[in-house]
Amino acid sequence: MTTLLVIAKQPRPGRVKTRLTPPFTPDEAAALAEAALADTLDAVAATPADRHLLVLQGDRGPWLPPGFEVLPQCAGGLDERLAAAFAACAGPALLIGMDTPQVTPALLAPALAFDRCDAWFGPAADGGFWALGLAAPDPALVLGIPMSVPETGAVQYARLRAAGLRTALLPCLRDVDTAADAAAVAARLPAGRFAALHRRLTAGVRAAR
Numbered sequence: 264m265t266t267l268l269v270i271a272k273q274p275r276p277g278r279v280k281t282r283l284t285p286p287f288t289p290d291e292a293a294a295l296a297e298a299a300l301a302d303t304l305d306a307v308a309a310t311p312a313d314r315h316l317l318v319l320q321g322d323r324g325p326w327l328p329p330g331f332e333v334l335p336q337c338a339g340g341l342d343e344r345l346a347a348a349f350a351a352c353a354g355p356a357l358l359i360g361m362d363t364p365q366v367t368p369a370l371l372a373p374a375l376a377f378d379r380c381d382a383w384f385g386p387a388a389d390g391g392f393w394a395l396g397l398a399a400p401d402p403a404l405v406l407g408i409p410m411s412v413p414e415t416g417a418v419q420y421a422r423l424r425a426a427g428l429r430t431a432l433l434p435c436l437r438d439v440d441t442a443a444d445a446a447a448v449a450a451r452l453p454a455g456r457f458a459a460l461h462r463r464l465t466a467g468v469r470a471a472r
Contacts, residue, residue: 264313264314264353264354264355265312265313265314265354265355265356265357265375266312266313266314266315266316266352266353266354266355266356266357267307267310267312267314267315267316267356267357267359267371267375268316268317268318268348268352268356268357268358268359269300269303269304269307269316269317269318269358269359269360269361270318270336270344270345270348270358270359270360270361271300271303271317271318271319271320271360271361272296272319272320272321272361273319273320273321273322273323273324274293274294274296274297274300274324274326275293275321276289276290276292276293277289277293278293278321279292279293279296280292280293280295280296280439280440282440282441283295283439283440283441283442283445285442286442287442287464291464294460294464295439295445295457295460295461295464296361297324297326298364298455298456298457298459298460298461299361299362299363299364299439299457300326300361300364301326301456301457302364302365302366302452302455302456302457303359303360303361303363303364303366304317304326304327304328304331305328306366306367306368306370306371307359307366307371308328308329308330308331309368310368310371310372310375311372311375312357312375313354314332314352315330315331315332316331316332316333316334316348316351316352317331317332317333317334318334318335318336318344318347318348318351319333319334319335319336320335320336320344334348334351336348340410341410341411342405342406342407342408342409342410343406345358345395345405346402346403346405346406347402349397349400349401349402349404349405350400350402352400354400355375355377355396355397355398355399355400356396356397356400357371357374357375357383357394357395357396358394358395358396359371359385359393359394360393360438362393362438362439362440363387363393363436363437363438363439363448364439364448364452364455364456364457364458365436365437365448365451365452365455366393366436370433370434371394374394374396374431374433375396377396377398379429379431380398380428380429380430380431381397381398381399381428381429381430382395382396382397382398382423382428382429382430382431383395383396383430383431383432383433384396384416384419384420384423384430384431384432384433385432385433385434385435385436386416386420386432386433386435386436387416387435387436387437387438388435388436388437388438389413389437389438389440390412390413390414390415390416390417391410391411391415391416391438392415392416392419392420393433393436393438394433395419401426404422404423404426405419405422408422437451439457445461446461446465449461449462
C-alpha cells in the first residue's frame with residue numbers, strides 16, 4: 264500500500280508564515296498559507312496512491328478536499344513528527360510539506376515508484392528538503408536530523424546514503440518562507456490559488472503606493 268502524506272499546520276494568523284510579516288499582515292500571511300495548502304492538497308489528491316494522508320497540527324478546515332485521512336501530529340520536534348508520520352505507514356510512502364504549492368501530480372507520481380530506488384529525496388533551495396520518499400518507512404532515518412537549518416537537507420541526504428539506500432533525486436524546489444519566495448513561487452505557477460491570492464494582495468500594495 265503506497266501512502267502520499269502531507270505534513271501541515273492549520274493556517275491560523277500569527278501561527279503560520281510569520282516570516283511573511285511584513286510586508287503582509289498576519290491575516291494575509293495565514294491566507295497565503297491556506298492557499299498554498301489547498302494547492303498542495305489538490306495536487307496530492309490528483310496523484311494516484313492507495314492512501315492520501317494529512318498529518319495535521321490543528322483543526323481541519325474547508326481547504327481539505329475529500330478522500331484524505333487526517334492524522335494529528337504528535338508532540339515534539341519536527342524530526343519526531345516526521346518520524347511518527349512515517350511510522351503510520353505500512354508500505355512505501357512519500358511525504359511532502361505545505362510550503363511548495365507549485366507541486367503537480369506529474370512531479371509527485373514518479374516518486375511513488377520504488378522499483379529502481381529505495382528512497383526519493385527532494386532538495387529545497389534553502390538547504391532543506393521538500394519531499395522524502397521511503398520504500399520501507401523507517402522512523403530512525405529522520406530522527407535526530409537537525410531541522411530548519413541550512414544543512415538540514417545535506418544531513419538528511421547523507422543519512423539515507425549512509426543507510427545504504429539507493430536514493431533518487433527530485434527537482435529542487437523553492438519553499439514559501441519569505442516575501443521574495445512567495446513572489447518567485449507565484450510567478451512559477453500563475454494558475455493556482457496561491458498565485459491568484461498573491462497577485463490580489465500585492466496589487467493592493469502597489470495601488471496604495
